[in-house]
Amino acid sequence: MLSYIVQRILYMMVLLVLLSFVSFVLIELPPGDFLDNLIQQLRNAGVQVDVEQIRDLEERYGLNLPFMQRYLKWFGNLLRGDMGESFAYNQPVTELIGQRLLLTVTISLLTLVLTYAIAIPIGIYSATHQYSFTDYAATAFGFIGLATPNFLLALILMYIVFKYFGWSVGGLFSPEFEFSPWNLAKLVDLLKHLPIPLIVVGTAGTAGLIRVMRAALLDELRKQYVLTGRAKGLEEGRLLFKYPLRIAINPIVSSVGWLLPAIISGETLTALVLGLPTVGPLLLQAQQGQDMYLAGSLVMLLSALAMMGMLISDLMLVLVDPRIRFAREATA
Amino acid sequence: MNRTTNREQETERYYLASSWTLMRRKFFKHRMALVGGSVLLLFYFVGSLFAGFFSTHDTLTRFGDYSLASPQRVRLFHDGRLQRPFVYGLKVSVNPETYRRTYVEDGTTVYPIRFFVHGDQYRFLGLVRSNLRFFGVDEPGTLFLFGTDRLGRDMYSRTVAGARVSLTIGLVGVAISFVIGCLLGGLSGYLGGTVDMLIQRLIEFLSSLPTLPIWMALAAAVPSEWDPIAIYFMITVILSIVGWTGLARVVRGKLLQLRVEDYVLAAKIAGATELSTIGRHLLPGFMSFLIVHLTLAIPGMILGETALSFIGVGLRAPVVSWGVLLQQTQNIRSVSLTPWLLIPAIFVIVTVLCFNFVGDGLRDAADPTADR
Numbered sequence: 279m280l281s282y283i284v285q286r287i288l289y290m291m292v293l294l295v296l297l298s299f300v301s302f303v304l305i306e307l308p309p310g311d312f313l314d315n316l317i318q319q320l321r322n323a324g325v326q327v328d329v330e331q332i333r334d335l336e337e338r339y340g341l342n343l344p345f346m347q348r349y350l351k352w353f354g355n356l357l358r359g360d361m362g363e364s365f366a367y368n369q370p371v372t373e374l375i376g377q378r379l380l381l382t383v384t385i386s387l388l389t390l391v392l393t394y395a396i397a398i399p400i401g402i403y404s405a406t407h408q409y410s411f412t413d414y415a416a417t418a419f420g421f422i423g424l425a426t427p428n429f430l431l432a433l434i435l436m437y438i439v440f441k442y443f444g445w446s447v448g449g450l451f452s453p454e455f456e457f458s459p460w461n462l463a464k465l466v467d468l469l470k471h472l473p474i475p476l477i478v479v480g481t482a483g484t485a486g487l488i489r490v491m492r493a494a495l496l497d498e499l500r501k502q503y504v505l506t507g508r509a510k511g512l513e514e515g516r517l518l519f520k521y522p523l524r525i526a527i528n529p530i531v532s533s534v535g536w537l538l539p540a541i542i543s544g545e546t547l548t549a550l551v552l553g554l555p556t557v558g559p560l561l562l563q564a565q566q567g568q569d570m571y572l573a574g575s576l577v578m579l580l581s582a583l584a585m586m587g588m589l590i591s592d593l594m595l596v597l598v599d600p601r602i603r604f605a606r607e608a609t610a
Numbered sequence: 611m612n613r614t615t616n617r618e619q620e621t622e623r624y625y626l627a628s629s630w631t632l633m634r635r636k637f638f639k640h641r642m643a644l645v646g647g648s649v650l651l652l653f654y655f656v657g658s659l660f661a662g663f664f665s666t667h668d669t670l671t672r673f674g675d676y677s678l679a680s681p682q683r684v685r686l687f688h689d690g691r692l693q694r695p696f697v698y699g700l701k702v703s704v705n706p707e708t709y710r711r712t713y714v715e716d717g718t719t720v721y722p723i724r725f726f727v728h729g730d731q732y733r734f735l736g737l738v739r740s741n742l743r744f745f746g747v748d749e750p751g752t753l754f755l756f757g758t759d760r761l762g763r764d765m766y767s768r769t770v771a772g773a774r775v776s777l778t779i780g781l782v783g784v785a786i787s788f789v790i791g792c793l794l795g796g797l798s799g800y801l802g803g804t805v806d807m808l809i810q811r812l813i814e815f816l817s818s819l820p821t822l823p824i825w826m827a828l829a830a831a832v833p834s835e836w837d838p839i840a841i842y843f844m845i846t847v848i849l850s851i852v853g854w855t856g857l858a859r860v861v862r863g864k865l866l867q868l869r870v871e872d873y874v875l876a877a878k879i880a881g882a883t884e885l886s887t888i889g890r891h892l893l894p895g896f897m898s899f900l901i902v903h904l905t906l907a908i909p910g911m912i913l914g915e916t917a918l919s920f921i922g923v924g925l926r927a928p929v930v931s932w933g934v935l936l937q938q939t940q941n942i943r944s945v946s947l948t949p950w951l952l953i954p955a956i957f958v959i960v961t962v963l964c965f966n967f968v969g970d971g972l973r974d975a976a977d978p979t980a981d982r
Binding site: 293296297301304305307421422424425426427428429430433434436437440441535536539540542543544546547550551561562565566573576577580581583584585587588 | 814815817818819820821822823824826827828830831909913916917920921923936939940945946949952955958959960962963966967
């Protein structure tokens with residue numbers, strides 16, 4: 279088991295190095311660089327651009343170096359925890375994204391937990407009460423939830439809340455708490471704002487998981503051993519939780535792997551619509567303004583977060599499924 | 611006597627039917643899939659082929675006097691009497707404090723809806739000039755079924771025109787990922803060994819990335835001064851770069867199963883090259899699975915285009931797509947006053963739903979273990 283974890287973590291390291299290169303290439307793709315944008319902006323504003331000054335800036339940001347050299351420099355700094363400097367904000371990237379990243383992670387993980395907490399019971403109920411009203415309702419919810427893109431759901435929810443309750447929702451904090459230090463009141467305020475983002479980000483995943491859970495459990499319930507158990511007088515609830523459910527839960531556990539990347543994508547988009555102070559809006563801004571170190575670091579961090587999901591799901595599968603666990607121990 | 615032969619004939623027909631025939635029969639029993647399929651056919655027919663004919667105005671025609679007009683109701687009763695469908699004229703009043711325009715129906719002017727009228731010119735399929743429209747009203751009446759946008763352009767016509775881009779982008783994207791997925795998945799499953807290992811790692815890597823940030827990064831790299839068609843093409847490529855991995859996995863899994871079959875050996879002995887063995891003998895063997903997979907992949911691409919265009923890094927005006935139309939709804943305060951701007955969203959949701967229904971129906975039909 280331990281050697282497996284170590285192996286997986288080493289493998290993830292390799293992927294992360296690869297990832298850093300890919301994010302850097304992505305950031306380099308747009309023609310021109312941040313300085314070109316800046317010069318253009320200054321010219322449009324009618325400011326004389328000093329050649330000397332530009333050269334200084336180029337030097338400082340390392341924009342005059344060839345591609346590989348720049349990458350190695352960025353990557354070297356990255357290893358020491360230094361993500362470079364944001365051009366637009368004149369601030370170290372780490373300072374800029376600290377709290378935003380924390381909020382993104384919080385929302386993503388909360389959504390993940392909530393998705394499972396809602397989807398698994400409904401999926402089980404749907405399968406054990408096939409073709410009941412609740413089953414049809416869950417199926418309908420599943421289809422519509424999957425078909426509605428996050429940002430549309432956000433818009434529709436905001437519209438409904440605004441129209442019928444007169445609240446303007448959006449953001450994660452009320453204005454008076456926006457920049458205040460953390461205290462209990464701010465936390466309460468955050469909790470009040472959380473439901474809508476959680477609903478918006480979580481709906482698609484919940485809808486998908488309900489369908490997966492229902493299908494997997496239905497497949498198991500049709501099998502002979504369930505009938506045998508029932509014939510031998512095993513109590514229904516015990517039978518369900520002890521045998522078919524344990525097998526049917528496997529695809530759910532392995533779904534963390536794709537669910538977390540999906541949630542992160544969804545969060546990015548939702549944040550733009552709802553105006554959440556998470557990394558989404560920052561990323562879009564950075565990409566449009568070619569603020570390359572900021573954008574590169576964000577793509578890198580978000581992808582790393584998604585990869586953690588893969589790792590967690592693989593480890594959990596090992597824990598949940600004795601077949602995988604024993605197969606591994608036998609070979610090790 | 612007669613009955614038994616009938617039955618026998620039927621059984622015989624069942625056993626002799628090709629797998630495609632069986633699939634078709636099962637598919638036609640799936641009610642939701644049929645409904646979904648019909649709606650999609652209608653959308654593609656109206657939106658892609660005959661957008662000009664079925665819309666009422668050109669997408670760029672501005673009605674300056676009617677900016678942000680609310681949708682006009684099509685009515686049947688005037689003065690309590692049944693009439694042919696008509697709309698009332700619109701009266702504009704400007705709120706002196708907020709300068710907001712409000713539109714009320716003018717119950718005295720009746721504009722009957724006429725069919726096969728002559729309106730703005732368009733090109734049928736981009737080739738033949740025509741100005742024949744399916745329906746419209748006489749001047750000076752207006753017909754804004756879905757209201758108008760900020761510049762006074764008819765939202766109904768724009769939604770119809772947007773269907774062309776939004777519906778086809780998924781098809782083109784899926785076609786591209788189909789080729790990549792089959793090729794790489796095929797090589798991976800068929801050759802095995804190092805090639806398989808490398809391609810599998812690549813797939814794992816790509817599918818562990820959160821799609822949207824990657825899409826955003828790639829889309830931001832498309833120069834905005836490019837030709838709209840070139841941008842459209844680049845966006846499809848971007849959507850499919852991330853989209854091929856699922857298909858490649860399916861193809862690989864199937865090929866691993868099939869490559870030890872006797873007919874593959876026969877093909878090899880007959881001197882077929884590897885690519886032609888995959889393409890001519892292996893892929894057709896599970897074509898139905900591929901089609902199911904593709905149907906379920908299209909809605910993802912449609913949603914991708916909508917999302918990218920919505921946040922402003924995908925397609926841009928003057929191109930009209932559902933995502934581009936939804937850009938106007940970014941500000942929730944304006945949306946609460948002009949909810950009809952959200953109408954394209956309904957079309958996005960319905961389209962994606964229908965694709966899912968059709969995909970589900972196809973999956974059930976293609977599954978040989980399901981009941982007949």
